[in-house]
Amino acid sequence: MKQDCLLCERSSPDNNLYCQEIYCPAEMSPTILDYGEWLGNIEIVKPVIVLRSAVLYEARYQKKKVLLKVALPGPENRERLKREAEFLRSIRGNKTYSQFFPTWLSPYAGTKETDAYGKIVLKGHLLYYCLFEYFPGEPLRDILTKNVQLWIYHIGWIMVNLASAVAYLQGKGLYHFGLSPDTILVHLDTQTGAPSIQLFDLGIASDGQGLATNWHSFFVPPAYTAPELIDVDVPQPSYATDVYGLGLVLYELLVGQPAFPFKLYGDHEVYAAVGKGRRVSMTRTEDVGKPAEIALKAVDPNMDARYQSATEMAQELQQAFGAVPRRRRRLGLILALLLVGALLAIVVLLVVTSL
Numbered sequence: 001m002k003q004d005c006l007l008c009e010r011s012s013p014d015n016n017l018y019c020q021e022i023y024c025p026a027e028m029s030p031t032i033l034d035y036g037e038w039l040g041n042i043e044i045v046k047p048v049i050v051l052r053s054a055v056l057y058e059a060r061y062q063k064k065k066v067l068l069k070v071a072l073p074g075p076e077n078r079e080r081l082k083r084e085a086e087f088l089r090s091i092r093g094n095k096t097y098s099q100f101f102p103t104w105l106s107p108y109a110g111t112k113e114t115d116a117y118g119k120i121v122l123k124g125h126l127l128y129y130c131l132f133e134y135f136p137g138e139p140l141r142d143i144l145t146k147n148v149q150l151w152i153y154h155i156g157w158i159m160v161n162l163a164s165a166v167a168y169l170q171g172k173g174l175y176h177f178g179l180s181p182d183t184i185l186v187h188l189d190t191q192t193g194a195p196s197i198q199l200f201d202l203g204i205a206s207d208g209q210g211l212a213t214n215w216h217s218f219f220v221p222p223a224y225t226a227p228e229l230i231d232v233d234v235p236q237p238s239y240a241t242d243v244y245g246l247g248l249v250l251y252e253l254l255v256g257q258p259a260f261p262f263k264l265y266g267d268h269e270v271y272a273a274v275g276k277g278r279r280v281s282m283t284r285t286e287d288v289g290k291p292a293e294i295a296l297k298a299v300d301p302n303m304d305a306r307y308q309s310a311t312e313m314a315q316e317l318q319q320a321f322g323a324v325p326r327r328r329r330r331l332g333l334i335l336a337l338l339l340v341g342a343l344l345a346i347v348v349l350l351v352v353t354s355l
Helices: 075-090 140-146 152-171 208-214 239-255 267-275 290-298 310-321 329-354
Strands: 002-004 042-050 054-061 064-071 118-122 125-133 184-188 195-199
Touching: 042 064, 054 075, 064 075, 075 125, 075 208, 140 184, 140 239, 152 184, 152 195, 152 239, 152 290, 152 310, 239 290, 239 310, 290 310
Parallel strands: none
Antiparallel strands: 042 054, 054 064, 064 125, 118 125, 184 195
């Protein structure tokens, strides 16, 4: 096990983490599981990414690769994971939109337990977790670290998929409020050349009526917090807030860095920059045009000036980039089976006529 700081991202393999930055409560950081460690009957392969509310792991369960999401200690984090798990279980059979989200797996396979999430005590902490089918992607944050300037159509297709995922949440009356490159897994399909995504973290995962009890500002990094969410006890429900989050992701994909730099800055400094709109300059207006306009409109500090829903933004993105290429393996398989069937019929007919 090791400790990872949620703010400065320093880590310590011996659980003795100290940071010299005055804003950083490193000694309060959560313990992260390492390769070969076990959570009940689940073997850890590696941490994929550490969020402020949870850790996503690659793991092995019943001899299969899976993704394991473990809520960090704290009642807000546990309740958020429970809402996520229950929602993902409810949409498992929806083939149209479930492609944008993790495929839920039962944490108690082979038992009579019916909860959508699992519970286990580790090192004196009651941990809540959920299991997903394995997805061969990596966090968008890691992809941007390796290549800060993606091909413009990869950017567009990632955003079309992401906006479609958020539009589906909004269609269910749910708010995210915490979109960032850390919450998205991306896989480049070798067959189509197009990226597929999974929005593995659903943010606050709450409807408007639940915001009063479900909102907790710490789970959203300040650089990805909408201005209207700063210093409020209960946010006003608005789909335009998640449009702002979509805009920040698009903005970062276009310029190659976060709209509001946050590395080695305290939360208060970043909140001040967001509140005053001191984002990095949009440098892509000349070469990409429309996508830059979409990003600028989506991150407008004035909520009324943004797109008012993810659906509206998704339509603009689709007009700019076209439909995302999809796999055609199933169609090819059907055609192959029909061809085999036709050949067999011809063979049978020839045999019969020769008798």
